[in-house]
Amino acid sequence: MPAKFQxxxxxxxxxxxxxxxxxxxxxxxxxxxxxxxxxxxxxxxxSLAYGGDGLPAVYLYQVRFPQREVWEGYKGGxxxxxxxxxxxxxxxxxxx
Amino acid sequence: MGPIKREEHGLAPWxxxxxxxxxxxxxxxxxxxxxxxxxMEDMDPALYQTLGYYHRWVVGMETLLVEKGVLTxxxxxxxxxxxxxxx
Amino acid sequence: MAEHDHDHDHxxxxxxxxxxxxxxxxxxxxxxRAAAIEKLLIEKGVLAxxxxxxxIETMDSKTPEGGxxxxxxxxxxxxxxxxxxxxxxxxxxxxxxxxxxMNVLVAVENTPVVHNVVVCTLCSCYPRxxxxxxxxWYKSLEYRSRTVVDPRGVLKxxxxxxxxxxxxxxxxxxxxxRYLVIxxxxxxxxxxxxxHLAELVTRDSMIGVTRALEPIAT
Numbered sequence: 001m002p003a004k005f006q007x008x009x010x011x012x013x014x015x016x017x018x019x020x021x022x023x024x025x026x027x028x029x030x031x032x033x034x035x036x037x038x039x040x041x042x043x044x045x046x047s048l049a050y051g052g053d054g055l056p057a058v059y060l061y062q063v064r065f066p067q068r069e070v071w072e073g074y075k076g077g078x079x080x081x082x083x084x085x086x087x088x089x090x091x092x093x094x095x096x
Numbered sequence: 097m098g099p100i101k102r103e104e105h106g107l108a109p110w111x112x113x114x115x116x117x118x119x120x121x122x123x124x125x126x127x128x129x130x131x132x133x134x135x136m137e138d139m140d141p142a143l144y145q146t147l148g149y150y151h152r153w154v155v156g157m158e159t160l161l162v163e164k165g166v167l168t169x170x171x172x173x174x175x176x177x178x179x180x181x182x183x
Numbered sequence: 184m185a186e187h188d189h190d191h192d193h194x195x196x197x198x199x200x201x202x203x204x205x206x207x208x209x210x211x212x213x214x215x216r217a218a219a220i221e222k223l224l225i226e227k228g229v230l231a232x233x234x235x236x237x238x239i240e241t242m243d244s245k246t247p248e249g250g251x252x253x254x255x256x257x258x259x260x261x262x263x264x265x266x267x268x269x270x271x272x273x274x275x276x277x278x279x280x281x282x283x284x285m286n287v288l289v290a291v292e293n294t295p296v297v298h299n300v301v302v303c304t305l306c307s308c309y310p311r312x313x314x315x316x317x318x319x320w321y322k323s324l325e326y327r328s329r330t331v332v333d334p335r336g337v338l339k340x341x342x343x344x345x346x347x348x349x350x351x352x353x354x355x356x357x358x359x360x361r362y363l364v365i366x367x368x369x370x371x372x373x374x375x376x377x378x379h380l381a382e383l384v385t386r387d388s389m390i391g392v393t394r395a396l397e398p399i400a401t
Contacts, residue, residue, distance in 0.1 A: 021134035023358050025304050027331065039287060042359045049134035060358050067334075067353075076335045079350035085358040100325045100340055104318050110214045115316075116238035117221055120230050123238070129285070133306055149307070149322050151213040158216060167223050175219035181211055 003059040004088055009035045011063055012094040013086060021049040024090045028082075032094045033065035036083055044087065059088040111150040118157060127160060135160040245315040247386035249280045250363060253313070254389065255380035257290070258368040268292075271363070275313065283312045291354065292365045293391070298345050299352045300338065300391030301362045302330040310361040314386060321390065331355060341392040364391040371398045 005011055015029040016022075023045050038061055043054025067080040074080070107115070121127040136156030137144070144152060161167045224230045253275060257264040267274040271288040275281070282288055288310055291299040303309065304327050309317040320326050330337045334353045338345055345351055354362045366388040372380060383396040 021130070021137055023305060025331075025355060025357055027304070028355075037289075039360060045130040045358070048128045048130035051128075051131065054130075060360070062354075062360070064352075067351075071332050075333070077345070077347040077349060077351060079348070080334065080352075081350065082331055082353045082355060084355045085360050087358065097325045097328050100320050100323060100329070100337065102320055104320070107316065110217055112239055112242065113221060113235065114217050115242060116235045117217075117224065117230065119238040119241075120234040121224075123234070124230070126229070136306075145324065147209070147213075149319070150217075151209060154213045154217045154220070157220060161220065161224075166227075166229060167220065171223060172216060172219050175222055176215040179215045179218050181215075 001056075003038050003040075003061075005035050005038070005059075005061060005091060007035050007037060010094050011035060011061070011091040013063070014090050014092060016090075020046065022046055024086055025084060027070065028065065028084050028086070031065055031070055033063040033084075035061050036064040037062040039085070042087075044089075061086055061088065061091065063091070114150050114153050114157070118153060121157075126164070126166065127157075131160055132156055135163065242316065245312060247314045247384075247389065248381070249275075249278075250310070250314045250386070250389045251381040251384035252278055252377070253280070253290075253363070254365050254384045254395075255377040257365055258372075258380055259375075259377050264292075264365075267365075280313065285312075286310075286359050286361045288313065288361050288363060290363045290365055291352070293367045293394075295349075295367070297350045297352060298338075298391070299354060299362070299364045300330065300334055301354045301356060301364060302327060303356045304328065304331055305355075305357055308356040308361060310363055313361075313363060314389060318386070338392060341387065343393055364389050366391075366393075366395040369395055369397050 010032060011034065012032045013024065013029050017026070017029070038059060040060035041057035042060050044056070044058050045054070048054040062083050063086050064081045064083045067076055067082055068074045068078065070082055118127065118132065122129065122132075136152050136159075138159060139152070139155050143155070147155065158169070158172060162169055221235070225232060253267065256278065257267050263274060263277070267290045271290050272282045275288070293299055307317055307322040309321060311317070326337065331353055334351050335345055356362055366384065369383060372383070383398070385393060385396060387393040388395045
């Protein structure tokens, strides 16, 4: 299976606050960024965490987000970004 | 969130051993890193916030070993109770 | 950090391990439980004392000196730097540093216009096979939460003032990738040997909270 997204693609991080082990930090859920790098595939940690085998493996993306769009009232530099490694099943094409 | 405390401490022997036991269990396939993290995160959030780093590891390790039926809480209680308090 | 309501079911109905310790010292309580777990695992033949000793030896052998060698070589040798970006594991292997199979290492470079800093908001992911154990502050809840929301404030606490027109990049190592920051090479080090350059590379500069050391003016 090829990677769904490529560097430069805009992506939105899904929101899902159901209680379980995930590797998608809460602060980035719902935010829109762009793909910085494509890595993987890697075994799915959400399966591994509960004794599963982690398959099928999932592509991992380093996604960049402008800090001023992540944090209200961000007081740093205008070019500052945060980059988060996010699994493919957490990413979708943004609306509009 | 307050300032970042910069003092560092070399690992106490017991902390080294917790780290080593964790890694040894992983090397034997008895503990996946993701399982270990999840077992730690499963603890009471208030406890998570107050416990020190390696204390959290001990809780996570116990949770996982009991969950997998490798050890029971009762035998850990029993053996821990027999260990004298260091002066 | 993932926030979640805690009322979810545990498969076997067991209470959480290690609930509220007795007031006469959390430290003693958890140390005893750790000792009990170790004793039981050995008694039951799950682990041998040898297994534990070997892990301690491995841990002791990994220090930031490994990372410093890699950075120094990247500074001195453009071809090596290119390899480091392309395939960090192979670059480390050239220096007899075994990164191991668990994660993927990615090097990121500080320049006059980009400053990188690394954090793991979810736990304490850190390139241990290269740098050894992370410092206490890296694992603290304060560092984990403040670095993403106020990286410049955190850098300032470490004595680093970054100009507003520099791009500060915070890498949250939330999954299988571990990040190594290559700090900027200090001025006045032209022609230095790799051994000499490595002395300027601190652990903290490879996390990104400080710069490399400056050469001492003579």
